[in-house]
Amino acid sequence: MATQEIALAEVRQPTTSLIDRLHSLVVTVDHKKLGLMYIGTAIGFLVVAGLMALGLRLQLAVPNNTFLEPDVFNRFFTMHGTSMVFLVGMALVSGFGNYLVPLMIGTRDMAFPRLNAFGYWMYLFGGLLLYFSYLGAPGLAGHGSAPDVGWFAYAPLTGAAFSRGHSTDYWILSLLLTSIGSTVSAINVIATAVSLRCKGMTLMRMPLLVWLMIVVNFMILLALPALSAAQIMLLIDRYLGGHFFDTQAGGSAVIWQHFFWIFGHPEVYILIIPAFACVSEIVPVFSRKPIFGYPVMVGATVMIGLISTSVWAHHMFSVGMTSVSNIFFAISTFTVAVPTGIKIFNWLGTMYGGKIRFDLPMLFCIAFLFQFLIAGLTGMMLGVAPLNWQLTDSYFVVAHFHYTLVGGFLCGMFAGFYYWYPKAVGRLLDRRLGLWHFWLFVIGFHVTFDTMHFPGLLGMPRRIFTYDAGRGWDTLNFVTSIGGLLQAVGILCFVINIIRSAKKGKLAGNDPWDAWTLEWTTSSPPAEYNFATEPVVRSRRPLWDLKHPEDPDWKYE
């Protein structure tokens, strides 16, 4: 029989002062603290970049609005996009990976704890450097402030001739720093999952989340160098007289786009797969059934990872590639729909025949499933290159990728947040505030992003700071902006809930959800050493075996 022990809750030393507590954060190499620091910092950036989005929406609410100056608007959408992808998305990936992987594989820390701390600080200082551009970038003759070149920073707008001052340099250097952070964090998670699993945990007994984290972190290692290389070339162009992207001296603007999207498309999957990971852990627990088709889920994820490296130029259907290239990238784009569809069907198969409990993590998972389905379908429409010629760089695309990143990624992360918060803090998040968060956010999301598809169909390009009345965009944009406000109130409920429940929430106990993976065997919050004795597992669901000795999983796997 399995020999896990349910450890007694650790008596925690009350920390004496704020200084002591901050000091313990600065010197820590504990994967749990670092994971929570990643997540906390990400939520901070989420609020800031979300407020910027609110500013953008206020400006676009009515035609010919003058709420934001054009240059302020352009900085806002650049900072919003850059922050959300690199400072929120990537940090949540690192944070969840850091916090959960060691706990789920039954080990005491990451493989390289100091490297782990180094990664976090690189990320934090990269993020702060990006925002410091508001003060530091004006440079010569007052040119520039925060970056204003869009989050994919197409050449040659970023060249020395068109982007004076230092705003683009801040964009390059801060992202190089956060990339170092992401890279070391990726190496660490892979090394941990590969080499530190507890006794009995073969690769095919790992929780799905750990599998997906391995795939994601391999993708990070594969994709990020393309961005870093391109950024270094851009720096050489700007300061050392290089001509990689300098079109006036024979450079190529299209090469930048290739480099960027060789990173950028895998990046989309780097963000969405951790959401898949949370959903793959939560849906089974709240349906009271094991995940349907575990080996197929692993295979489909690996396939997504592989195929996603060959689809990048579907972001570039309008740059004038040959018909052969366009057809190639259309085909590879459709191909990725197959493993993605398999995953959706497997989640449905898990729910089918279960006894589904609609607690908050599950509610967010259902929202995720519904929204990710739509995002996938609009993604397929965008893969049809001729239709893409109409829709790319329009509000339809903006709606599509917010559907994947907000409706998919963020909802998956919220599900994970509600699910593991009791483990990390020892108290449950308040259900009433959580429901307010859920409904306001989901309704706001749909009001904003369902509506946003339509101006794209009516010819509204993205990244315009204003528009004239009479093109059918006015009402749609107004409704979109109202939805943005609803989402903001939802996020406010979320933030209040986190802070309040940390003190006043109901005590969670070790295993509030009656779940099956190893992190629920230890105390909430776990002691610094995670497990008093090293667990031994015989199946994918060690706690199921423990709770049902008459009908253990290992008999069937």
Added chain:
Amino acid sequence: MRLHLYRHRKMVRALLLFAFVLTCVIVAGQVEPVLGSTDGVTSIFRPLSQPAQEIKETSYLVLAICAVIFVIVAGLLIYAMVRFRHRAGDEASEPPQVYGSNQIELAWTVLPILIVFVLILVTSRTIADIQNRKPPPGTVQATVVGHQWWWEIRYPELGIVTANELHVPASDGTRRLPTFLKLQSADVAHSFWVPQLAGKTDLIPNRENLMWIEPTQPGTYLGNCAEYCGMQHARMLIRVIVQSPAEFERWIAEQKRAAAEEPSAQAGRQVFFANSCVNCHTIRGTSAQGAFGPDLTHLMSRETLASGAAPNTTETLRAWVRDPQKLKVGCLMPNMQLSDTEVDQIVSYLQTLK
């Protein structure tokens, strides 16, 4: 410890009702603008030219496939939520533990592969059809050059240069008159998008792209620059003015004329040529041969100023000449610090450039 359930039935019902009402409201609200024929609305589903027409036909097929997939999968999701929800008294036992099924996995792998195969065929055919079109004899050739933040339009065979408003002939039942466009950029990347005529194609410096349109109905078609190109990306509008072949010929003849030299505007002409206007603008047949700004030879034949930022009227022209930064902040035309008299004189000269 297990958390108990709270009014889940109510929640599921609310969720379904909400999704349903929202979908209805949104879809109903969009039928008119997307498919109707409101003036000035540039819906991609109301094409008046190839290749936009062909794209629309392809998109209907894709939309239909996506709609069917959506109904089936969302239906399954809702069915599972309702049918397998946790009910009172369920706490006692766990449901049967099912680990998977290879047959079912195979079924939902093969089915998507078939759908993908259909999509690949349709997409490839449409791509090849649109991209590999060769210009028939008699095709109008135009070159569009993107600038921060306006469009230079050249007809190399006709010797015409204009800006921001592309004139093309309409095809009719008897004559096919497509226009082939060479797309270039003078500075950063731009993108040419007139939704009712064709999908977008980028204008990229140090590179030449091709696209074509074949409109059938005379009229004015609005479009935007669709690739972010800097501060005034929003005010980089393009108009395509489709004319009957006879009208188009007349327009060509007018554009070929030399610039007007009316004696009444002599004073303004002198101010214009004494200032640095001539460094950036061309007026054909004069010493003004600048290449950074739009050609002004027949300025008054255009409907708008500053790439669609304002209609071309006396007041806006005066405001523009006095301080372009007020009308379009960040644009590359500086405030020339002209006196009121000078502004009036220049404007009255420009207004003779018909």
